Amino acid sequence: MSLGQIFYYTFNLFEACIIVYVGAINSIYLLIMILGYFALQHVRARLTPLEWQVLRRSPLLPPVSVLAPAYNEAATIRESVRAMLKLHYPDHEVIIINDGSEDNTLQILIDEFHLYKSGRAFPETIKTMPIRSVYESRRPIRLVVIDKENGGKADSLNAGINLARSPLISVVDSDSLLEPEALLYAVKPFLEDFERTLAVGGIIRVANGCSVQDGRVTRVAAPASLLARFQVVEYLRAFLGGRVAFSFVNSLLVISGAFGLFRRDAITRAGGFLHSTVGEDMELVVRLHRRWRQEGRAYRIVFVPDPVCWTEVPEKLKTLSRQRNRWQRGTVESVLLHREMLFKRRFGVLGLFAFPYYLAFEMFGPTVELTGYLLTGAGLLWGLISPSVALLFFVVAVLFGTLLSITSILLEELTVRRYPSPADVMRLLGAAILENLGFRQLLTLWRTRGLIDGLRGKKGWGLMERRGFRVSGA
Amino acid sequence: MIPRTGRIRSIIWTKTLIVAAAFGLSVWWVDVLILARLEGSRPLLLALAFSLVQVLAIFLMLVKILSSKLVHQLRQRRAQRVGPTIRARLAAHALGSDDLAELKKLHGSFPDEVERCFVDFLGSVAGTALRRFSELAVALGLAARWEMRYGSRQPQKRREAITCLGQLSWEVARKTVLAALQDQDQDVRMEALRALVQCGESETIEKAFAMALTQPLLARALLVESLGPHALTLSRGAIPEALNSPDCETVLAALEILQGWRKALVLPGFPRLFRHARPEVRARALRLLPYLAGVSDAASHILAALQDGDSRVRSGAAIAAGRLKLKAALPLLSHALHEPDADTSKAAAYALAAMGPSGLEILETAIRSPRQPAASAAVEALERARTDRLEYANL
Numbered sequence: 001m002s003l004g005q006i007f008y009y010t011f012n013l014f015e016a017c018i019i020v021y022v023g024a025i026n027s028i029y030l031l032i033m034i035l036g037y038f039a040l041q042h043v044r045a046r047l048t049p050l051e052w053q054v055l056r057r058s059p060l061l062p063p064v065s066v067l068a069p070a071y072n073e074a075a076t077i078r079e080s081v082r083a084m085l086k087l088h089y090p091d092h093e094v095i096i097i098n099d100g101s102e103d104n105t106l107q108i109l110i111d112e113f114h115l116y117k118s119g120r121a122f123p124e125t126i127k128t129m130p131i132r133s134v135y136e137s138r139r140p141i142r143l144v145v146i147d148k149e150n151g152g153k154a155d156s157l158n159a160g161i162n163l164a165r166s167p168l169i170s171v172v173d174s175d176s177l178l179e180p181e182a183l184l185y186a187v188k189p190f191l192e193d194f195e196r197t198l199a200v201g202g203i204i205r206v207a208n209g210c211s212v213q214d215g216r217v218t219r220v221a222a223p224a225s226l227l228a229r230f231q232v233v234e235y236l237r238a239f240l241g242g243r244v245a246f247s248f249v250n251s252l253l254v255i256s257g258a259f260g261l262f263r264r265d266a267i268t269r270a271g272g273f274l275h276s277t278v279g280e281d282m283e284l285v286v287r288l289h290r291r292w293r294q295e296g297r298a299y300r301i302v303f304v305p306d307p308v309c310w311t312e313v314p315e316k317l318k319t320l321s322r323q324r325n326r327w328q329r330g331t332v333e334s335v336l337l338h339r340e341m342l343f344k345r346r347f348g349v350l351g352l353f354a355f356p357y358y359l360a361f362e363m364f365g366p367t368v369e370l371t372g373y374l375l376t377g378a379g380l381l382w383g384l385i386s387p388s389v390a391l392l393f394f395v396v397a398v399l400f401g402t403l404l405s406i407t408s409i410l411l412e413e414l415t416v417r418r419y420p421s422p423a424d425v426m427r428l429l430g431a432a433i434l435e436n437l438g439f440r441q442l443l444t445l446w447r448t449r450g451l452i453d454g455l456r457g458k459k460g461w462g463l464m465e466r467r468g469f470r471v472s473g474a
Numbered sequence: 475m476i477p478r479t480g481r482i483r484s485i486i487w488t489k490t491l492i493v494a495a496a497f498g499l500s501v502w503w504v505d506v507l508i509l510a511r512l513e514g515s516r517p518l519l520l521a522l523a524f525s526l527v528q529v530l531a532i533f534l535m536l537v538k539i540l541s542s543k544l545v546h547q548l549r550q551r552r553a554q555r556v557g558p559t560i561r562a563r564l565a566a567h568a569l570g571s572d573d574l575a576e577l578k579k580l581h582g583s584f585p586d587e588v589e590r591c592f593v594d595f596l597g598s599v600a601g602t603a604l605r606r607f608s609e610l611a612v613a614l615g616l617a618a619r620w621e622m623r624y625g626s627r628q629p630q631k632r633r634e635a636i637t638c639l640g641q642l643s644w645e646v647a648r649k650t651v652l653a654a655l656q657d658q659d660q661d662v663r664m665e666a667l668r669a670l671v672q673c674g675e676s677e678t679i680e681k682a683f684a685m686a687l688t689q690p691l692l693a694r695a696l697l698v699e700s701l702g703p704h705a706l707t708l709s710r711g712a713i714p715e716a717l718n719s720p721d722c723e724t725v726l727a728a729l730e731i732l733q734g735w736r737k738a739l740v741l742p743g744f745p746r747l748f749r750h751a752r753p754e755v756r757a758r759a760l761r762l763l764p765y766l767a768g769v770s771d772a773a774s775h776i777l778a779a780l781q782d783g784d785s786r787v788r789s790g791a792a793i794a795a796g797r798l799k800l801k802a803a804l805p806l807l808s809h810a811l812h813e814p815d816a817d818t819s820k821a822a823a824y825a826l827a828a829m830g831p832s833g834l835e836i837l838e839t840a841i842r843s844p845r846q847p848a849a850s851a852a853v854e855a856l857e858r859a860r861t862d863r864l865e866y867a868n869l
Contacts, residue, residue: 023521030528034490034497038490054696054699058695058696058699059698059734060691060694060731060734118854119850119854121820121847123816188692192691193690248483248486388514389515392518395518399525400524400525403532406532407535
């Protein structure tokens, strides 16, 4: 066999492996979506509106400390804090951690909420960057602001955990908007089984295009920007399919930093959020799994689709690429840090399926797919692969992906139905089709870059731009 | 019996595997029977078959969505057309007029709308009106319909049935609601408990209270408010019985409910809990102490507890001392302030802050102490006292 023939066969073998791989990802994801759909029907909150009202007033609900790190959030901090203070929950406090902001975030808070320097004590259970001051409000509102030296999100959250006194900690992004009942919905799994429940995650939705008033989303609409619509589709696919299914098998590896509810003692026992990773949200959850499984203790980490957090997604390619790079790096760091769990029976479904899934498909998947695009293009160009092979790759990579995206929009319509306007649903369906013709490929490129950066040990968040929420009628 | 959670998980897995198997079979069918006739590479044809089946599934979902929307719209239009008439008749019936014949006629033509309006009204009637409505439910066959619905295999339907039956008079709903207390589904049992509380008879209230103690916290959180008006009745029997239970979890659950009420109940035998074997029971009982009435020699219990071996108990005792402004506890509180346990130190600091000048003096000395957490707890408590914000203690 000549060198040319060896090269030819190797090329085609490689192409075949990639096709099988990409086809497998999309097929497995379809199965996950089916499981997620049926699980969603059973796990959705089954209390009546009257019962939610009763619960909202119940003195037996455990107190919650809502932690929100803030770095240069002057554009949105007022609305966000007001919304957090007005959450429908009988006993909660809001702790904003100003992480050495360079804009006037702190001054806005001081002026808006009549803050003064207080003597509130807190143990330094978890080591953090130095705290400059702790502020509380002269008004009868449960707001505390920690002003500290810059140390990153993980460090800020740890400072908040040190200061918090409630048995439950809610971690939110300061630029996110929580629905009024978000805490109430999130606390329900704890009320069902406090001892076993370590953490609860909720669904994150895209606020772009929605109308916001007084820190509340008053009208849900699809974003005007195509880029934001692509992200809506992505989020729906990830949350309504993936997270529900993984939660069902107690292998939920990610609770979004935008909104999560944790038992404080579980976090302090696990050592708090890790500084050395940009994916501190995923890393903590993986660490909780690992620790509790190693200790052989019964536990659960749950995703509930009812508490909703709205967040602004990037509408510029550069900002989005930074964000996806960071997320991918976070995944890489979390997987590598806890690689000991891979394929180990004592970690159950997590070790045998969920974690290997993340390694194989979330971590390396985009790179394999990107390689597929390049190889297919090159192969066609140089006549190394036949058109039917190229078409096969297109079918498994693009067509399967498109159908999955469309399915996720329809599942949203069948289950939660948050987009009341049929026109918006049609726009999202359109985005689900277009998403796979360019945007998905860009994502694979950014995520591959993220994988390389993660393996090289790159740190840092990059600059995230905020536009602020659009006020109703504006 | 497979536990509820296990049963639900089995159902979910079964449905998933059935759909996945159906999908796979459909792909095979399309591939072998339709696409096999076409020329082309097998893998490509298989992939196309997969895509075709998925397109079909999407089409079916679209049909379901559109038909649900259409049915919903039709229902809404019908409700708008006949709803006002039904509601007017029901309101008149509640007020005493005899609209039975007309309502039967409406029920014959629009059974779902009548049921919906009826259930909406049920939540807002009481006394004589409730009795009339209960009789109406029997006359229209609604009660029988709900009882039949309780026989459904779907927990959600059973729950809806109990929700409706639970709002009728006890004589009408009794048998089914009592049966629902043993239901496999927790939400159905919860609904039955609420129905028991709603009926207001002392025997059923006591039963509901006793059952609530064995349910998860969610049940107690939902029931604590509706059980509150019956606290006095419960304090004569069910509560002391629960507090005397050999099961620690039952005792803790009862204390939890009492803490939620914060009513000045007289509970003979309560001081026995200050000597309970489990420290969490002792601690919780001490936190509750300031709210109760008729506890003899409360001061000596608090003083003894401030010297307990468990920090949670000392913390609870400090909180109680602060709420009762027990001046005799000043020396022990001063000692507790300097404990290494942050919670106890903080509780002692707040208790001292509540004592007035003598307590504040101890705190002012402590702020100069190099020992933590005493100094920082003292600073915080002093500041709270001076800004009149002691209620934000988070203790």
